[in-house]
Amino acid sequence: MLDAIAELKPQLNLALGDLGYESGIEEQFCDMVTGKLGTDLPYQLVTGNHESDGHEGDIENYIRCLPNKLPGLQGEYGTQWYADVPEKDPVVRFVLVSPGIDFRNGPLDYSKGSERWRWTTDAIDSAKSQGIPWTVVGMHVPCFSVGRYGCQAGEEFTNMLIEKKVDLVLSGHDHVYQRTHQLSTGASCPGLKPAAFSRGCLADSDGTMRQGQGTVFATVGTGGIGLYDINSKDPEMGYFAMTSGKNRNPTFGTLDVKATAEELTARFVPAKGYSLKDSFAIQRG
Template sequence: MRHLLAAGMATLSLVVLAACGSPEEKSVHFTAAGDIGLGEGALAVLDTVAELKPDFNIALGDFPYEPGADQEFCDMVTGELGADFPYQLLPGNHESDGSDGDIKKLAACLPNRLPGLQGDYAEQWFVDVPQEEPLARIIVVSPGIEFPDGKLDYSKGSDRWNWTEKAIDGARAENIPWTVVAMHTPCFTMGRYACAAGESLTNMLISKKVDVVLNGHEHLYQRTHQLGFSDRCEYMTVKTVEKRCVVDTGDSMTQGRGTVFITVGIGGRTPREINRDDPESHYFASWSAGNHNSTLGTLDVTATTSRMDVKLVPADGYTFSDSFSIRK
Protein backbone atom coordinates (compact mmCIF):
# COMPACT_ATOMS: atom_id res chain seq x y z
CA MET A 1 0.00 0.00 0.00
CA ARG A 2 1.40 3.35 -1.04
CA HIS A 3 1.67 6.14 1.53
CA LEU A 4 0.30 9.57 0.59
CA LEU A 5 1.38 12.77 2.28
CA ALA A 6 -1.44 14.49 4.11
CA ALA A 7 -3.03 17.43 2.38
CA GLY A 8 -1.69 19.68 5.10
CA MET A 9 1.83 19.08 3.79
CA ALA A 10 0.96 20.86 0.55
CA THR A 11 2.19 24.17 1.90
CA LEU A 12 5.48 24.67 3.66
CA SER A 13 5.07 24.22 7.38
CA LEU A 14 7.27 24.80 10.38
CA VAL A 15 7.84 22.09 12.92
CA VAL A 16 8.26 23.12 16.53
CA LEU A 17 10.91 21.18 18.39
CA ALA A 18 11.26 21.05 22.15
CA ALA A 19 13.84 19.22 24.22
CA CYS A 20 14.14 18.84 27.98
CA GLY A 21 12.99 22.30 28.89
CA SER A 22 15.26 24.04 26.39
CA PRO A 23 13.83 26.91 24.31
CA GLU A 24 11.67 25.74 21.44
CA GLU A 25 13.19 26.03 17.97
CA LYS A 26 11.43 26.21 14.66
CA SER A 27 12.70 23.93 11.93
CA VAL A 28 12.43 23.27 8.22
CA HIS A 29 12.48 19.70 6.91
CA PHE A 30 13.19 18.53 3.36
CA THR A 31 14.30 15.48 1.41
CA ALA A 32 16.45 15.17 -1.72
CA ALA A 33 17.32 12.48 -4.28
CA GLY A 34 17.93 12.20 -7.99
CA ASP A 35 18.24 9.62 -10.79
CA ILE A 36 14.78 8.21 -10.29
CA GLY A 37 13.13 6.43 -13.24
CA LEU A 38 9.72 4.74 -13.33
CA GLY A 39 10.36 1.37 -11.72
CA GLU A 40 9.80 -0.27 -8.37
CA GLY A 41 12.92 1.37 -6.98
CA ALA A 42 11.49 4.82 -7.65
CA LEU A 43 8.20 3.85 -5.98
CA ALA A 44 10.07 2.51 -2.93
CA VAL A 45 12.00 5.77 -2.53
CA LEU A 46 8.84 7.86 -2.96
CA ASP A 47 7.20 5.72 -0.28
CA THR A 48 10.11 6.57 2.01
CA VAL A 49 9.68 10.28 1.30
CA ALA A 50 5.96 10.01 2.05
CA GLU A 51 6.67 8.32 5.38
CA LEU A 52 9.14 11.07 6.35
CA LYS A 53 6.54 13.80 5.70
CA PRO A 54 8.96 16.58 4.66
CA ASP A 55 7.91 20.14 3.94
CA PHE A 56 9.26 19.76 0.39
CA ASN A 57 11.56 17.61 -1.75
CA ILE A 58 14.45 18.63 -4.00
CA ALA A 59 14.49 16.33 -7.04
CA LEU A 60 18.12 16.27 -8.21
CA GLY A 61 17.53 15.57 -11.90
CA ASP A 62 17.16 12.60 -14.27
CA PHE A 63 13.51 11.65 -14.00
CA PRO A 64 11.59 9.27 -16.34
CA TYR A 65 14.56 8.00 -18.40
CA GLU A 66 12.09 7.45 -21.24
CA PRO A 67 11.03 9.76 -24.09
CA GLY A 68 7.38 10.76 -23.90
CA ALA A 69 6.94 9.50 -20.33
CA ASP A 70 6.80 12.89 -18.60
CA GLN A 71 3.14 12.69 -17.58
CA GLU A 72 3.63 9.13 -16.39
CA PHE A 73 6.46 10.31 -14.14
CA CYS A 74 4.37 13.20 -12.79
CA ASP A 75 1.44 10.87 -12.14
CA MET A 76 3.74 8.51 -10.23
CA VAL A 77 5.01 11.35 -8.02
CA THR A 78 1.62 12.89 -7.32
CA GLY A 79 0.09 9.48 -6.75
CA GLU A 80 2.62 8.82 -4.01
CA LEU A 81 3.02 12.28 -2.47
CA GLY A 82 -0.19 14.12 -3.31
CA ALA A 83 -1.12 16.55 -6.06
CA ASP A 84 -0.05 19.68 -4.15
CA PHE A 85 3.17 18.46 -2.54
CA PRO A 86 6.20 20.70 -3.35
CA TYR A 87 8.29 18.31 -5.45
CA GLN A 88 10.84 20.86 -6.61
CA LEU A 89 12.69 20.17 -9.86
CA LEU A 90 16.15 20.83 -11.19
CA PRO A 91 17.19 19.47 -14.59
CA GLY A 92 19.33 16.43 -15.23
CA ASN A 93 21.14 15.63 -18.44
CA HIS A 94 18.48 13.10 -19.53
CA GLU A 95 15.56 15.56 -19.74
CA SER A 96 17.31 18.91 -20.24
CA ASP A 97 17.64 18.34 -23.99
CA GLY A 98 14.42 16.33 -24.35
CA SER A 99 16.13 13.01 -25.10
CA ASP A 100 14.71 10.92 -22.21
CA GLY A 101 12.01 13.29 -20.97
CA ASP A 102 11.35 17.00 -21.32
CA ILE A 103 12.11 19.32 -18.41
CA LYS A 104 9.56 21.87 -19.63
CA LYS A 105 6.77 19.29 -19.66
CA LEU A 106 7.86 17.96 -16.27
CA ALA A 107 7.88 21.47 -14.82
CA ALA A 108 4.35 21.99 -16.16
CA CYS A 109 2.95 18.95 -14.35
CA LEU A 110 5.20 19.31 -11.27
CA PRO A 111 5.24 23.11 -10.92
CA ASN A 112 6.89 25.20 -8.26
CA ARG A 113 4.85 25.16 -5.07
CA LEU A 114 7.18 27.11 -2.76
CA PRO A 115 6.22 30.77 -2.24
CA GLY A 116 8.76 33.45 -3.02
CA LEU A 117 10.84 31.50 -5.55
CA GLN A 118 13.13 33.72 -7.65
CA GLY A 119 14.68 32.81 -11.00
CA ASP A 120 13.70 30.31 -13.69
CA TYR A 121 12.05 27.30 -12.10
CA ALA A 122 13.50 23.92 -13.15
CA GLU A 123 16.62 25.63 -14.50
CA GLN A 124 18.15 28.19 -12.12
CA TRP A 125 16.33 29.45 -9.04
CA PHE A 126 16.50 30.07 -5.33
CA VAL A 127 13.96 30.17 -2.54
CA ASP A 128 14.06 31.01 1.15
CA VAL A 129 12.34 28.48 3.39
CA PRO A 130 10.10 29.22 5.07
CA GLN A 131 9.19 32.47 3.36
CA GLU A 132 8.80 34.33 6.65
CA GLU A 133 11.85 34.29 8.94
CA PRO A 134 13.66 31.80 6.69
CA LEU A 135 16.01 29.19 8.08
CA ALA A 136 17.63 28.18 4.78
CA ARG A 137 18.16 29.42 1.25
CA ILE A 138 17.98 26.71 -1.40
CA ILE A 139 19.94 27.69 -4.54
CA VAL A 140 19.55 25.60 -7.71
CA VAL A 141 22.00 25.90 -10.62
CA SER A 142 22.60 23.85 -13.78
CA PRO A 143 26.29 23.72 -14.73
CA GLY A 144 27.37 21.02 -17.18
CA ILE A 145 23.81 20.39 -18.39
CA GLU A 146 23.06 20.37 -22.13
CA PHE A 147 19.92 22.23 -23.20
CA PRO A 148 18.59 22.42 -26.79
CA ASP A 149 20.49 25.67 -27.31
CA GLY A 150 23.68 24.46 -25.62
CA LYS A 151 25.19 24.35 -22.15
CA LEU A 152 24.56 27.18 -19.72
CA ASP A 153 27.64 29.29 -19.01
CA TYR A 154 28.79 29.11 -15.38
CA SER A 155 32.38 30.11 -16.08
CA LYS A 156 34.03 32.58 -13.73
CA GLY A 157 32.62 36.08 -14.20
CA SER A 158 29.70 34.96 -16.38
CA ASP A 159 26.17 36.16 -15.71
CA ARG A 160 25.20 32.82 -14.19
CA TRP A 161 28.33 32.72 -12.02
CA ASN A 162 27.50 36.22 -10.77
CA TRP A 163 23.86 35.24 -10.15
CA THR A 164 24.99 32.26 -8.07
CA GLU A 165 27.48 34.33 -6.10
CA LYS A 166 24.87 37.02 -5.46
CA ALA A 167 22.34 34.45 -4.24
CA ILE A 168 24.86 33.07 -1.74
CA ASP A 169 26.00 36.50 -0.55
CA GLY A 170 22.38 37.64 -0.29
CA ALA A 171 21.55 34.82 2.10
CA ARG A 172 24.41 35.87 4.36
CA ALA A 173 23.46 39.54 4.16
CA GLU A 174 19.91 38.65 5.23
CA ASN A 175 21.21 36.52 8.12
CA ILE A 176 19.60 33.34 6.81
CA PRO A 177 21.17 30.59 8.94
CA TRP A 178 21.87 27.97 6.25
CA THR A 179 22.80 27.92 2.57
CA VAL A 180 22.25 24.84 0.41
CA VAL A 181 23.25 24.66 -3.27
CA ALA A 182 21.75 21.91 -5.46
CA MET A 183 22.78 20.89 -8.98
CA HIS A 184 22.65 17.68 -10.98
CA THR A 185 26.34 17.26 -11.76
CA PRO A 186 28.96 16.70 -9.04
CA CYS A 187 32.62 17.64 -9.20
CA PHE A 188 34.28 15.47 -6.56
CA THR A 189 33.30 11.86 -7.21
CA MET A 190 34.41 8.25 -6.97
CA GLY A 191 32.08 7.35 -9.83
CA ARG A 192 32.40 7.35 -13.62
CA TYR A 193 32.08 11.04 -14.51
CA ALA A 194 34.45 13.99 -14.70
CA CYS A 195 33.87 17.33 -12.98
CA ALA A 196 30.97 18.51 -15.15
CA ALA A 197 30.02 21.07 -12.49
CA GLY A 198 33.27 22.90 -13.17
CA GLU A 199 36.35 23.19 -11.00
CA SER A 200 36.17 26.99 -10.69
CA LEU A 201 32.50 27.02 -9.67
CA THR A 202 33.14 24.26 -7.14
CA ASN A 203 36.00 26.23 -5.61
CA MET A 204 33.80 29.31 -5.44
CA LEU A 205 31.18 27.38 -3.43
CA ILE A 206 33.88 26.26 -1.01
CA SER A 207 35.30 29.77 -0.70
CA LYS A 208 31.81 31.07 0.08
CA LYS A 209 31.47 28.38 2.77
CA VAL A 210 28.19 27.05 1.42
CA ASP A 211 27.04 24.60 4.07
CA VAL A 212 25.95 21.71 1.85
CA VAL A 213 26.08 21.03 -1.91
CA LEU A 214 23.64 18.39 -3.23
CA ASN A 215 24.16 16.45 -6.47
CA GLY A 216 22.77 13.56 -8.50
CA HIS A 217 24.08 12.20 -11.83
CA GLU A 218 26.24 9.42 -10.36
CA HIS A 219 24.00 6.45 -9.52
CA LEU A 220 25.42 6.08 -6.02
CA TYR A 221 25.65 7.80 -2.66
CA GLN A 222 28.81 9.62 -1.60
CA ARG A 223 29.41 12.22 1.10
CA THR A 224 32.62 14.17 1.57
CA HIS A 225 34.26 15.32 4.74
CA GLN A 226 33.94 19.05 5.37
CA LEU A 227 36.21 20.75 2.82
CA GLY A 228 37.50 24.28 3.33
CA PHE A 229 40.21 26.80 2.49
CA SER A 230 42.91 28.37 4.62
CA ASP A 231 46.48 29.63 4.27
CA ARG A 232 47.45 25.95 3.98
CA CYS A 233 45.02 25.18 1.14
CA GLU A 234 43.71 27.91 -1.15
CA TYR A 235 42.34 25.95 -4.13
CA MET A 236 41.25 22.39 -4.96
CA THR A 237 42.20 20.71 -8.23
CA VAL A 238 40.16 17.88 -9.72
CA LYS A 239 41.68 14.38 -9.24
CA THR A 240 44.51 15.82 -7.15
CA VAL A 241 44.41 15.14 -3.42
CA GLU A 242 44.63 18.28 -1.29
CA LYS A 243 44.59 16.76 2.20
CA ARG A 244 44.99 20.14 3.87
CA CYS A 245 41.59 21.14 2.45
CA VAL A 246 39.92 18.49 4.62
CA VAL A 247 39.02 20.58 7.66
CA ASP A 248 36.84 18.11 9.60
CA THR A 249 36.56 14.32 9.30
CA GLY A 250 34.00 13.84 12.08
CA ASP A 251 30.23 13.53 11.90
CA SER A 252 29.61 16.59 14.09
CA MET A 253 30.94 19.66 12.31
CA THR A 254 31.07 23.39 12.94
CA GLN A 255 29.47 25.84 10.52
CA GLY A 256 31.76 28.23 8.72
CA ARG A 257 34.76 25.95 8.38
CA GLY A 258 33.83 24.55 4.98
CA THR A 259 31.41 22.68 2.73
CA VAL A 260 30.04 19.13 2.59
CA PHE A 261 29.30 17.69 -0.89
CA ILE A 262 26.69 14.94 -1.11
CA THR A 263 25.73 12.93 -4.19
CA VAL A 264 22.29 11.31 -3.80
CA GLY A 265 21.82 9.56 -7.15
CA ILE A 266 19.91 6.68 -5.53
CA GLY A 267 16.32 7.79 -6.13
CA GLY A 268 15.32 4.64 -8.00
CA ARG A 269 17.76 3.63 -10.72
CA THR A 270 20.05 0.64 -10.21
CA PRO A 271 23.22 1.74 -8.37
CA ARG A 272 26.48 1.66 -10.30
CA GLU A 273 29.92 0.68 -9.05
CA ILE A 274 32.21 3.04 -7.21
CA ASN A 275 35.99 3.26 -7.61
CA ARG A 276 37.42 3.07 -4.11
CA ASP A 277 40.93 3.60 -5.53
CA ASP A 278 39.99 6.95 -7.04
CA PRO A 279 42.42 9.67 -5.84
CA GLU A 280 39.48 11.70 -4.53
CA SER A 281 38.43 8.85 -2.22
CA HIS A 282 40.44 10.63 0.51
CA TYR A 283 37.81 13.36 0.50
CA PHE A 284 34.91 11.02 1.26
CA ALA A 285 33.51 10.06 4.62
CA SER A 286 30.78 7.66 3.48
CA TRP A 287 29.60 5.94 0.31
CA SER A 288 27.26 3.33 -1.10
CA ALA A 289 27.25 1.86 -4.60
CA GLY A 290 26.53 -1.29 -6.58
CA ASN A 291 29.79 -2.85 -5.37
CA HIS A 292 29.68 -1.48 -1.80
CA ASN A 293 26.65 -1.45 0.54
CA SER A 294 24.23 -0.97 -2.37
CA THR A 295 21.16 1.07 -1.45
CA LEU A 296 18.31 3.21 -2.71
CA GLY A 297 16.91 5.98 -0.57
CA THR A 298 16.61 9.68 0.13
CA LEU A 299 18.54 12.34 1.99
CA ASP A 300 16.58 13.72 4.95
CA VAL A 301 17.53 17.20 6.20
CA THR A 302 16.24 19.17 9.19
CA ALA A 303 17.52 22.67 9.92
CA THR A 304 16.93 24.94 12.90
CA THR A 305 18.57 28.25 13.74
CA SER A 306 21.38 26.44 15.55
CA ARG A 307 22.01 23.18 13.68
CA MET A 308 21.48 21.14 10.55
CA ASP A 309 20.96 17.39 10.82
CA VAL A 310 21.44 15.33 7.68
CA LYS A 311 20.82 11.62 7.26
CA LEU A 312 20.48 9.10 4.47
CA VAL A 313 17.28 7.10 4.91
CA PRO A 314 17.24 3.81 2.97
CA ALA A 315 14.14 2.64 1.13
CA ASP A 316 12.34 -0.50 2.25
CA GLY A 317 14.53 -3.54 1.70
CA TYR A 318 17.84 -1.69 2.13
CA THR A 319 19.90 -1.12 5.27
CA PHE A 320 22.78 1.27 4.52
CA SER A 321 22.48 4.66 6.22
CA ASP A 322 24.62 7.69 6.96
CA SER A 323 24.25 10.79 9.14
CA PHE A 324 26.06 13.92 10.23
CA SER A 325 25.32 17.31 11.75
CA ILE A 326 26.58 20.87 11.40
CA ARG A 327 26.29 23.18 14.37
CA LYS A 328 26.59 26.90 14.75
Protein backbone atom coordinates in the same frame (compact mmCIF):
# COMPACT_ATOMS: atom_id res chain seq x y z
CA MET B 1 12.28 5.53 -2.63
CA LEU B 2 9.07 7.57 -2.91
CA ASP B 3 7.56 5.40 -0.18
CA ALA B 4 10.53 6.29 2.05
CA ILE B 5 9.96 9.99 1.34
CA ALA B 6 6.25 9.66 2.07
CA GLU B 7 6.99 8.19 5.50
CA LEU B 8 9.21 11.18 6.31
CA LYS B 9 6.39 13.66 5.59
CA PRO B 10 8.82 16.39 4.48
CA GLN B 11 7.97 20.05 3.96
CA LEU B 12 9.48 19.83 0.46
CA ASN B 13 11.53 17.55 -1.77
CA LEU B 14 14.38 18.48 -4.11
CA ALA B 15 14.48 16.33 -7.25
CA LEU B 16 17.91 16.91 -8.78
CA GLY B 17 17.28 15.78 -12.34
CA ASP B 18 17.25 12.66 -14.55
CA LEU B 19 13.63 11.87 -13.84
CA GLY B 20 12.21 9.49 -16.43
CA TYR B 21 15.00 8.32 -18.79
CA GLU B 22 12.51 8.10 -21.65
CA SER B 23 10.67 10.64 -23.75
CA GLY B 24 6.89 10.81 -23.57
CA ILE B 25 6.47 9.54 -20.00
CA GLU B 26 6.58 12.86 -18.16
CA GLU B 27 2.93 12.74 -17.09
CA GLN B 28 3.33 9.12 -16.01
CA PHE B 29 6.25 10.13 -13.81
CA CYS B 30 4.33 13.06 -12.35
CA ASP B 31 1.33 10.84 -11.61
CA MET B 32 3.62 8.38 -9.82
CA VAL B 33 5.05 11.19 -7.67
CA THR B 34 1.72 12.77 -6.77
CA GLY B 35 0.19 9.34 -6.21
CA LYS B 36 2.82 8.61 -3.57
CA LEU B 37 3.36 12.09 -2.11
CA GLY B 38 0.10 13.92 -2.79
CA THR B 39 -0.55 16.99 -4.89
CA ASP B 40 0.31 19.61 -2.26
CA LEU B 41 3.93 18.74 -1.44
CA PRO B 42 6.46 21.06 -3.10
CA TYR B 43 8.30 18.50 -5.23
CA GLN B 44 10.87 20.95 -6.55
CA LEU B 45 12.75 20.36 -9.80
CA VAL B 46 16.06 21.18 -11.39
CA THR B 47 16.89 19.60 -14.73
CA GLY B 48 19.24 16.72 -15.31
CA ASN B 49 21.06 15.95 -18.54
CA HIS B 50 18.48 13.38 -19.63
CA GLU B 51 15.68 15.96 -19.91
CA SER B 52 17.65 19.21 -20.36
CA ASP B 53 17.89 18.87 -24.15
CA GLY B 54 14.72 16.84 -24.69
CA HIS B 55 16.33 13.59 -25.84
CA GLU B 56 14.86 11.47 -23.02
CA GLY B 57 12.06 13.70 -21.80
CA ASP B 58 11.66 17.45 -21.61
CA ILE B 59 12.12 19.51 -18.45
CA GLU B 60 9.34 21.86 -19.64
CA ASN B 61 6.87 18.97 -19.60
CA TYR B 62 7.94 17.99 -16.09
CA ILE B 63 7.54 21.60 -14.95
CA ARG B 64 3.98 21.66 -16.28
CA CYS B 65 2.89 18.64 -14.26
CA LEU B 66 5.10 19.29 -11.21
CA PRO B 67 5.06 23.11 -11.00
CA ASN B 68 6.79 25.24 -8.40
CA LYS B 69 4.94 25.35 -5.08
CA LEU B 70 7.39 27.39 -2.99
CA PRO B 71 6.23 30.98 -2.42
CA GLY B 72 8.69 33.73 -3.27
CA LEU B 73 10.80 31.67 -5.68
CA GLN B 74 13.23 33.75 -7.73
CA GLY B 75 14.74 32.82 -11.09
CA GLU B 76 13.85 30.28 -13.77
CA TYR B 77 12.18 27.29 -12.15
CA GLY B 78 13.63 24.00 -13.34
CA THR B 79 16.92 25.53 -14.50
CA GLN B 80 18.21 28.20 -12.09
CA TRP B 81 16.27 29.39 -9.08
CA TYR B 82 16.37 30.06 -5.35
CA ALA B 83 13.81 30.09 -2.58
CA ASP B 84 13.84 30.81 1.15
CA VAL B 85 12.17 28.33 3.50
CA PRO B 86 9.98 29.19 5.23
CA GLU B 87 9.15 32.34 3.29
CA LYS B 88 8.80 34.35 6.52
CA ASP B 89 11.77 34.24 8.89
CA PRO B 90 13.58 31.65 6.73
CA VAL B 91 16.15 29.26 8.15
CA VAL B 92 17.53 28.05 4.82
CA ARG B 93 18.00 29.33 1.28
CA PHE B 94 17.98 26.69 -1.45
CA VAL B 95 19.91 27.72 -4.57
CA LEU B 96 19.44 25.43 -7.60
CA VAL B 97 21.71 25.78 -10.65
CA SER B 98 22.57 23.91 -13.86
CA PRO B 99 26.29 23.93 -14.65
CA GLY B 100 27.89 21.18 -16.70
CA ILE B 101 24.91 19.82 -18.68
CA ASP B 102 23.78 20.35 -22.27
CA PHE B 103 20.61 22.15 -23.27
CA ARG B 104 19.17 22.38 -26.77
CA ASN B 105 21.53 25.23 -27.58
CA GLY B 106 24.50 23.77 -25.70
CA PRO B 107 25.71 24.12 -22.10
CA LEU B 108 24.86 27.17 -20.01
CA ASP B 109 27.73 29.48 -19.17
CA TYR B 110 28.72 29.23 -15.50
CA SER B 111 32.32 30.31 -16.09
CA LYS B 112 33.94 32.76 -13.70
CA GLY B 113 32.46 36.23 -14.10
CA SER B 114 29.62 35.11 -16.37
CA GLU B 115 26.04 36.24 -15.81
CA ARG B 116 25.06 32.89 -14.31
CA TRP B 117 28.17 32.86 -12.08
CA ARG B 118 27.22 36.32 -10.79
CA TRP B 119 23.58 35.26 -10.29
CA THR B 120 24.76 32.33 -8.16
CA THR B 121 27.19 34.35 -6.07
CA ASP B 122 24.56 37.07 -5.54
CA ALA B 123 22.03 34.48 -4.35
CA ILE B 124 24.57 33.10 -1.87
CA ASP B 125 25.81 36.50 -0.68
CA SER B 126 22.34 38.00 -0.23
CA ALA B 127 21.25 35.03 1.88
CA LYS B 128 24.16 35.69 4.22
CA SER B 129 23.56 39.47 4.25
CA GLN B 130 19.91 38.86 5.15
CA GLY B 131 20.93 36.67 8.08
CA ILE B 132 19.44 33.44 6.72
CA PRO B 133 21.17 30.76 8.83
CA TRP B 134 21.88 28.13 6.15
CA THR B 135 22.67 28.04 2.43
CA VAL B 136 22.16 24.81 0.48
CA VAL B 137 23.08 24.58 -3.22
CA GLY B 138 21.60 21.89 -5.45
CA MET B 139 22.65 20.94 -8.98
CA HIS B 140 22.45 17.86 -11.13
CA VAL B 141 26.13 17.10 -11.68
CA PRO B 142 28.76 16.82 -8.94
CA CYS B 143 32.42 17.73 -9.14
CA PHE B 144 34.00 15.39 -6.59
CA SER B 145 33.02 11.77 -7.15
CA VAL B 146 34.30 8.24 -6.71
CA GLY B 147 31.64 6.88 -9.04
CA ARG B 148 31.68 7.04 -12.82
CA TYR B 149 32.03 10.73 -13.66
CA GLY B 150 34.59 13.51 -13.37
CA CYS B 151 34.12 17.14 -12.42
CA GLN B 152 31.32 18.14 -14.77
CA ALA B 153 30.21 20.99 -12.49
CA GLY B 154 33.52 22.75 -13.10
CA GLU B 155 36.54 23.20 -10.86
CA GLU B 156 36.30 27.00 -10.56
CA PHE B 157 32.56 26.96 -9.90
CA THR B 158 32.92 24.27 -7.23
CA ASN B 159 35.77 26.07 -5.47
CA MET B 160 33.66 29.25 -5.51
CA LEU B 161 30.95 27.43 -3.54
CA ILE B 162 33.56 26.42 -0.96
CA GLU B 163 35.05 29.91 -0.80
CA LYS B 164 31.54 31.34 -0.29
CA LYS B 165 31.12 28.93 2.65
CA VAL B 166 28.01 27.24 1.31
CA ASP B 167 27.00 24.80 4.02
CA LEU B 168 25.80 21.87 1.90
CA VAL B 169 25.97 21.07 -1.83
CA LEU B 170 23.59 18.39 -3.16
CA SER B 171 23.77 16.62 -6.51
CA GLY B 172 22.62 13.55 -8.43
CA HIS B 173 23.84 12.25 -11.83
CA ASP B 174 26.33 9.67 -10.51
CA HIS B 175 24.22 6.66 -9.48
CA VAL B 176 25.81 6.30 -6.04
CA TYR B 177 25.53 7.76 -2.57
CA GLN B 178 28.64 9.66 -1.54
CA ARG B 179 29.15 12.27 1.15
CA THR B 180 32.31 14.21 1.82
CA HIS B 181 33.86 15.46 4.99
CA GLN B 182 33.74 19.22 5.43
CA LEU B 183 36.07 20.69 2.78
CA SER B 184 37.66 24.13 2.81
CA THR B 185 40.09 26.36 0.96
CA GLY B 186 42.73 28.58 2.54
CA ALA B 187 46.45 28.74 3.21
CA SER B 188 46.80 24.95 3.33
CA CYS B 189 44.45 24.43 0.36
CA PRO B 190 44.47 27.18 -2.29
CA GLY B 191 41.82 25.25 -4.21
CA LEU B 192 40.58 21.70 -4.61
CA LYS B 193 41.70 19.85 -7.73
CA PRO B 194 39.60 17.11 -9.34
CA ALA B 195 41.14 13.62 -9.45
CA ALA B 196 43.52 14.52 -6.63
CA PHE B 197 43.61 14.59 -2.83
CA SER B 198 45.09 17.12 -0.43
CA ARG B 199 44.79 16.57 3.31
CA GLY B 200 45.03 20.33 3.79
CA CYS B 201 41.57 20.67 2.21
CA LEU B 202 39.91 18.66 5.01
CA ALA B 203 38.35 21.09 7.47
CA ASP B 204 36.61 18.52 9.66
CA SER B 205 36.43 14.75 9.34
CA ASP B 206 34.01 13.68 12.07
CA GLY B 207 30.21 13.66 12.03
CA THR B 208 29.69 16.92 13.93
CA MET B 209 30.93 20.07 12.23
CA ARG B 210 30.91 23.82 12.78
CA GLN B 211 29.39 26.26 10.32
CA GLY B 212 31.86 28.38 8.41
CA GLN B 213 34.68 25.85 8.57
CA GLY B 214 33.91 24.31 5.18
CA THR B 215 31.37 22.75 2.81
CA VAL B 216 29.87 19.26 2.73
CA PHE B 217 29.10 17.69 -0.68
CA ALA B 218 26.54 14.89 -0.97
CA THR B 219 25.60 13.03 -4.14
CA VAL B 220 22.29 11.22 -3.77
CA GLY B 221 21.95 9.38 -7.07
CA THR B 222 19.98 6.58 -5.47
CA GLY B 223 16.45 7.20 -6.77
CA GLY B 224 15.80 3.89 -8.49
CA ILE B 225 17.83 3.50 -11.69
CA GLY B 226 20.76 1.06 -11.78
CA LEU B 227 23.65 1.90 -9.47
CA TYR B 228 27.29 2.43 -10.47
CA ASP B 229 30.41 0.97 -8.87
CA ILE B 230 32.48 2.86 -6.31
CA ASN B 231 36.08 3.27 -7.41
CA SER B 232 38.01 2.71 -4.19
CA LYS B 233 41.28 3.66 -5.94
CA ASP B 234 40.03 7.10 -6.94
CA PRO B 235 42.39 9.75 -5.49
CA GLU B 236 39.37 11.71 -4.25
CA MET B 237 38.36 8.85 -1.91
CA GLY B 238 40.16 10.61 0.94
CA TYR B 239 37.57 13.38 0.86
CA PHE B 240 34.64 11.05 1.48
CA ALA B 241 33.13 10.03 4.79
CA MET B 242 30.64 7.57 3.27
CA THR B 243 30.19 5.91 -0.12
CA SER B 244 27.73 3.34 -1.46
CA GLY B 245 27.31 1.90 -4.93
CA LYS B 246 26.73 -1.27 -6.89
CA ASN B 247 29.84 -2.92 -5.46
CA ARG B 248 29.61 -1.44 -1.94
CA ASN B 249 26.43 -1.85 0.13
CA PRO B 250 24.15 -1.01 -2.84
CA THR B 251 21.23 1.03 -1.57
CA PHE B 252 18.38 3.12 -2.92
CA GLY B 253 17.03 5.92 -0.78
CA THR B 254 16.90 9.62 0.00
CA LEU B 255 18.67 12.21 2.14
CA ASP B 256 16.54 13.68 4.92
CA VAL B 257 17.80 17.20 5.68
CA LYS B 258 16.52 19.24 8.62
CA ALA B 259 17.36 22.83 9.44
CA THR B 260 16.78 24.94 12.53
CA ALA B 261 18.25 28.32 13.40
CA GLU B 262 21.09 26.54 15.24
CA GLU B 263 21.72 23.26 13.45
CA LEU B 264 21.56 21.58 10.05
CA THR B 265 21.37 17.80 10.16
CA ALA B 266 21.11 15.14 7.47
CA ARG B 267 20.67 11.38 7.43
CA PHE B 268 20.45 8.91 4.60
CA VAL B 269 17.12 7.07 4.69
CA PRO B 270 17.21 3.78 2.76
CA ALA B 271 14.24 2.45 0.83
CA LYS B 272 12.60 -0.69 2.20
CA GLY B 273 14.90 -3.67 1.99
CA TYR B 274 18.17 -1.69 2.10
CA SER B 275 20.47 -0.97 5.01
CA LEU B 276 22.88 1.93 4.38
CA LYS B 277 23.13 4.43 7.21
CA ASP B 278 24.86 7.81 7.22
CA SER B 279 24.31 11.00 9.16
CA PHE B 280 26.03 14.28 9.95
CA ALA B 281 25.36 17.61 11.65
CA ILE B 282 26.60 21.16 11.19
CA GLN B 283 26.19 23.50 14.14
CA ARG B 284 26.26 27.28 14.31
CA GLY B 285 28.28 29.27 16.76
